[in-house]
Amino acid sequence: MKRFLLAAAFFGLLVLLWEAVYRAKIWSPVLLPSPGQVVKYLEGAAADGTLWNATVITMRRLLVGYVIGLVLGLPLGLLTARSTVFRDTIGTLALGLQTLPSVCWVPLALLWFGQTEAAMLFVVVMGTLWSVVIATETGVRNVPPIYRRAALTMGSRRLHMWFKVILPAALPFIVSGMKQGWAFAWRSLMAAEIFVTILTGFGLGQLLHYGRELSAMEQVIGIMIVIVVIGLLADKIFFSPVEKFLHRRWGTSQA
Amino acid sequence: MHRAGRHLSSATEELQVIAPSKLAIDKVSKSFQTASGTVLALDRVSLNVAEGEFVCLVGASGCGKTTLLNIIAGLERPDGGTVLADGKPVTGPGRERLVMFQEPALFPWLDVFGNVLFGLKLKPNLTNKDRRDVAKYYLELVGLSRFERANIHELSGGMKQRVSLARALAPNPRVLLMDEPFAALDALTREQLYGDIQEIWKARRKTIVFVTHNVREAACLGDRVLLFSPHPGRIQEEFIVSLPRPRDINSVDLAAYATRITKALKSVGQAEAIAAK
Numbered sequence: 373m374k375r376f377l378l379a380a381a382f383f384g385l386l387v388l389l390w391e392a393v394y395r396a397k398i399w400s401p402v403l404l405p406s407p408g409q410v411v412k413y414l415e416g417a418a419a420d421g422t423l424w425n426a427t428v429i430t431m432r433r434l435l436v437g438y439v440i441g442l443v444l445g446l447p448l449g450l451l452t453a454r455s456t457v458f459r460d461t462i463g464t465l466a467l468g469l470q471t472l473p474s475v476c477w478v479p480l481a482l483l484w485f486g487q488t489e490a491a492m493l494f495v496v497v498m499g500t501l502w503s504v505v506i507a508t509e510t511g512v513r514n515v516p517p518i519y520r521r522a523a524l525t526m527g528s529r530r531l532h533m534w535f536k537v538i539l540p541a542a543l544p545f546i547v548s549g550m551k552q553g554w555a556f557a558w559r560s561l562m563a564a565e566i567f568v569t570i571l572t573g574f575g576l577g578q579l580l581h582y583g584r585e586l587s588a589m590e591q592v593i594g595i596m597i598v599i600v601v602i603g604l605l606a607d608k609i610f611f612s613p614v615e616k617f618l619h620r621r622w623g624t625s626q627a
Numbered sequence: 628m629h630r631a632g633r634h635l636s637s638a639t640e641e642l643q644v645i646a647p648s649k650l651a652i653d654k655v656s657k658s659f660q661t662a663s664g665t666v667l668a669l670d671r672v673s674l675n676v677a678e679g680e681f682v683c684l685v686g687a688s689g690c691g692k693t694t695l696l697n698i699i700a701g702l703e704r705p706d707g708g709t710v711l712a713d714g715k716p717v718t719g720p721g722r723e724r725l726v727m728f729q730e731p732a733l734f735p736w737l738d739v740f741g742n743v744l745f746g747l748k749l750k751p752n753l754t755n756k757d758r759r760d761v762a763k764y765y766l767e768l769v770g771l772s773r774f775e776r777a778n779i780h781e782l783s784g785g786m787k788q789r790v791s792l793a794r795a796l797a798p799n800p801r802v803l804l805m806d807e808p809f810a811a812l813d814a815l816t817r818e819q820l821y822g823d824i825q826e827i828w829k830a831r832r833k834t835i836v837f838v839t840h841n842v843r844e845a846a847c848l849g850d851r852v853l854l855f856s857p858h859p860g861r862i863q864e865e866f867i868v869s870l871p872r873p874r875d876i877n878s879v880d881l882a883a884y885a886t887r888i889t890k891a892l893k894s895v896g897q898a899e900a901i902a903a904k
Contacts, residue, residue: 518728518730519732519734521726521732522726522728522732523745524720525701525720525721525722525725526745526746526794526798527721527749528749532749536745537734540734540736540737541734541735541736543736621735621778622735622780623735623779
């Protein structure tokens with residue numbers, strides 16, 4: 373409760389500061405709207421359904437792309453950890469492509485897929501995939517050999533070994549890779565939505581883009597806040613519980 | 628007996644099976660490639676272990692005793708020679724011969740109960756209820772019933788090794804292979820475990836091969852103590868410890884055995900030093 377109050381006070385202070393800067397008229401109100409104007413925009417956008425539709429569209433793209441990234445990335449990571457052929461090929465590729473900011477995929481995606489949902493998905497998958505591959509590989513590579521030996525003596529083999537020993541042992545690495553993949557997916561999707569206007573649906577990124585075109589700063593800031601809140605919620609709902617479990621089980625640092 | 632015993636006959640049946648193995652190790656050799664050349668870790672080592680016998684292998688580090696243990700476990704292949712368990716050649720690891728490692732090697736993603744259950748889940752012909760009952764029985768045997776749901780990192784070093792022992796005993800192996808399991812523990816905890824292991828061995832008769840560099844420990848636990856000499860690894864001498872059980876690690880009679888074995892160990896060391904010159 374005390375922590376909650378502290379956090380509430382902190383964010384309240386930020387809003388007050390913002391209001392104060394607005395009232396001081398340092399910048400034109402066109403460039404810096406007041407918190408009240410932003411809230412009014414968000415209320416309006418929520419009332420006419422724009423905000424909800426855009427959020428649903430964006431989340432759908434994000435989740436589908438992310439899941440594809442995971443489904444491809446996990447097995448690729450496992451293969452990379454286990455075979456030198458995969459390590460020298462896919463592993464090196466993943467390492468290289470992970471350093472490539474995923475917005476760099478946007479021009480290519482546009483030319484290959486045109487202004488379609490496929491282009492969006494492609495960018496999100498590319499954002500997710502490589503960090504998942506690398507995290508899985510690192511996780512598997514770091515499993516102490518003694519776990520395998522102990523499991524071998526108890527009769528664990530092949531699939532049982534993979535699913536009951538190696539994957540659980542690598543879980544802390546895999547989860548942090550999944551978290552990083554999520555962050556990259558989110559970033560790449562926003563980049564794609566801002567750059568690519570497609571007619572199959574307006575996501576949050578597109579709302580942001582049109583806010584800029586219309587010089588509607590309250591829209592730009594409002595959407596940015598929505599994006600931040602979604603990011604925070606995703607962390608609290610999906611990742612925090614898993615990380616808490618891992619910390620408790622493994623006895624790693626308790627925050 | 629434990630409380631679940633009267634409900635389920637098959638769990639009790641499972642617990643009544645006590646069938647230690649006979650081991651026959653015949654001219655086993657093993658060498659390793661290292662940076663400084665080939666090391667002959669084991670040189671035609673032969674050894675017979677009777678059903679239910681407690682054999683200790685003692686020697687300086689690097690004398691090949693752990694390698695021999697791994698070969699018996701099936702975790703490593705010998706370059707030459709054979710290992711027979713009850714007349715059948717050992718070709719790979721299996722639940723008939725379980726290992727207790729120097730590090731507890733417990734799985735951090737499972738709780739204490741999950742760890743003890745791990746090997747049991749891989750054992751066919753048991754219902755899940757049987758498995759749970761058996762796991763409970765062994766946790767009680769090592770005195771950790773209260774810690775069933777504890778996470779591994781919450782346990783002390785001694786408790787970890789107790790869980791590790793329960794995990795190794797649970798699938799009811801015929802042979803228990805112990806690789807310096809108490810080396811990393813403090814003296815007090817170790818002394819408790821010497822008592823416990825003797826009691827458990829009385830209750831659940833197993834063939835035990837126990838590797839250690841602690842001579843007193845070997846004299847306290849073993850029916851027989853085999854002294855290993857390094858480079859190449861060979862069995863140098865054999866001591867039969869004919870003291871009544873349970874044995875107290877601090878008893879005077881035991882000290883006499885330990886002194887004899889230590890002397891022999893030292894002379895091996897000296898011969899080694901002279902050979903090195």
